[in-house]
Amino acid sequence: MSSSPKSNSPSSQAMAADPTPRALAQALVVVADFPAAEAAVTAGTDSARLVVLAGQDEGPAYAAAQQGVAQGRGPLPTRPHQPPWRTLVVIPTYNEKDNLESIVRAIHDYLDTDVLIVDDGSPDGTGAIADRLAAADPRIHVLHRQGKQGLGTAYLAGFAFAFERGGYERVCEMDADFSHAPWDLPRLVMASEHHELVIGSRYVRGGCTVGWDFKRRMLSRGANLYTRLWLSSGIRDNTAGFRCFHTKALQQLDLASISAQGYAFQIEMAFRMVRAGFKVREVPIHFIDRQVGKSKMDGKIAREALLLVPRLRGKVKKTRR
Numbered sequence: 061m062s063s064s065p066k067s068n069s070p071s072s073q074a075m076a077a078d079p080t081p082r083a084l085a086q087a088l089v090v091v092a093d094f095p096a097a098e099a100a101v102t103a104g105t106d107s108a109r110l111v112v113l114a115g116q117d118e119g120p121a122y123a124a125a126q127q128g129v130a131q132g133r134g135p136l137p138t139r140p141h142q143p144p145w146r147t148l149v150v151i152p153t154y155n156e157k158d159n160l161e162s163i164v165r166a167i168h169d170y171l172d173t174d175v176l177i178v179d180d181g182s183p184d185g186t187g188a189i190a191d192r193l194a195a196a197d198p199r200i201h202v203l204h205r206q207g208k209q210g211l212g213t214a215y216l217a218g219f220a221f222a223f224e225r226g227g228y229e230r231v232c233e234m235d236a237d238f239s240h241a242p243w244d245l246p247r248l249v250m251a252s253e254h255h256e257l258v259i260g261s262r263y264v265r266g267g268c269t270v271g272w273d274f275k276r277r278m279l280s281r282g283a284n285l286y287t288r289l290w291l292s293s294g295i296r297d298n299t300a301g302f303r304c305f306h307t308k309a310l311q312q313l314d315l316a317s318i319s320a321q322g323y324a325f326q327i328e329m330a331f332r333m334v335r336a337g338f339k340v341r342e343v344p345i346h347f348i349d350r351q352v353g354k355s356k357m358d359g360k361i362a363r364e365a366l367l368l369v370p371r372l373r374g375k376v377k378k379t380r381r
C-alpha cells in the first residue's frame with residue numbers, strides 16, 4: 061500500500077455531489093495505513109477528518125467515518141482497530157462524571173483494548189459510573205483509591221496493575237476529558253513497534269493546542285522550554301499526558317523512586333526513559349481543551365515541576381543498554 065494520501069477516495073465523489081465550501085472544508089482524507097496517517101498529520105491534516113483504512117474496505121470505511129463525524133464522534137472506523145500488542149489504557153479520573161462513560165465508549169469505538177480507570181474517590185460519583193462500566197464489559201477495570209492523591213501515583217498504580225495482571229505488552233496514558241482524541245489512540249499505539257515510548261505531541265510539526273487561553277498556552281510552552289533547557293533530552297513535548305509505553309521498558313525503570321505528581325511526573329517519566337536508553341518517538345496530535353468539567357491544574361503543580369526539573373539530571377542516572 062502506498063504511504064501517501066489517496067486521491068481517488070470517495071471524498072471526491074462527495075464533493076462532486078455537494079460542492080459547497082462547507083462540504084469541501086469538511087471533506088475527509090483517506091490514507092492507507094497508520095504511517096501514512098502520521099505523515100498526513102505532520103503535513104497539516106487534522107486527524108479528526110482522517111480515514112485510516114488499515115485493512116478496512118474504502119467505501120464502507122469512508123461511510124462510517126462520515127457518519128461518525130456527522131454525529132460528533134469523529135472519523136469512526138467500521139470496526140475498532142485491533143492492536144498487534146495486548147494493550148491497557150490507563151485513565152486517571154477525578155470528578156469526570158460527565159466524561160467517563162463517553163470517553164470509554166469512544167476508546168472502544170476506535171481500539172479494541174483493555175481500559176483501567178483509576179479513580180480517587182471522586183465526590184461527583186465518577187467511581188460508581190466506573191463500576192457500572194466495568195460490570196458490563198470484561199475489558200474495563202477499576203481501581204478505587206481513597207481521596208485525591210495526584211496524577212503521578214494514579215499512573216504508578218495503573219502500571220502496577222498492568223505488571224500484576226501480566227500479559228499487557230503496552231500501557232497507555234490518556235486523560236478522561238477528550239483533550240486526547242480517541243481517534244488518535246490507534247495511531248499512538250501503532251507507532252510503538254520500535255519505540256519504547258510514544259508521545260502524542262503538541263510541539264512537533266503538525267501538532268497544536270486548540271482552545272487554550274494565552275496564559276495556559278504560555279504555561280505549557282514555558283514548562284517545555286524550561287525542561288528542554290535543563291535536560292536537553294531531545295523531547296519537545298515533555299509534559300504531554302497522552303503516551304504509549306512498552307510494559308517491559310516500564311518494568312526496568314526504578315518507579316519506586318518517583319515522587320512527582322503533576323506535569324513533573326510526565327517530565328520525569330520521559331527523562332527516565334531516555335536515560336535508561338530507550339527510544340522515544342513523538343507523533344503530532346491536536347490537543348483540544350476540555351469541553352466538560354474542570355481542569356485540576358494549579359499553581360502547586362507548576363511549582364513542583366519548576367523545582368524538580370533542575371534536580372533530575374543528578375537524580376536519574378544513565379544506564380547502558
Ligand SMILES: Nc1nc2c(ncn2[C@@H]2O[C@H](COP(=O)(O)OP(=O)(O)O)[C@@H](O)[C@H]2O)c(=O)[nH]1
Nearest residue numbers: 152153154178180209210211214235236355356
Ligand atoms: N485519579 C486521579 N486523577 C486525576 C487527578 N488529578 C487529575 N486527574 C485526572 O487526570 C486527567 C488530566 O487532568 P486535567 O485536570 O484534565 O489536567 P489538564 O489537562 O492539565 O488541565 C483527567 O482525566 C483528570 O480527571 C488525581 O489527583 N487523581
Ligand SMILES: [Mg+2]
Nearest residue numbers: 235237239350
Ligand atoms: Mg485536561
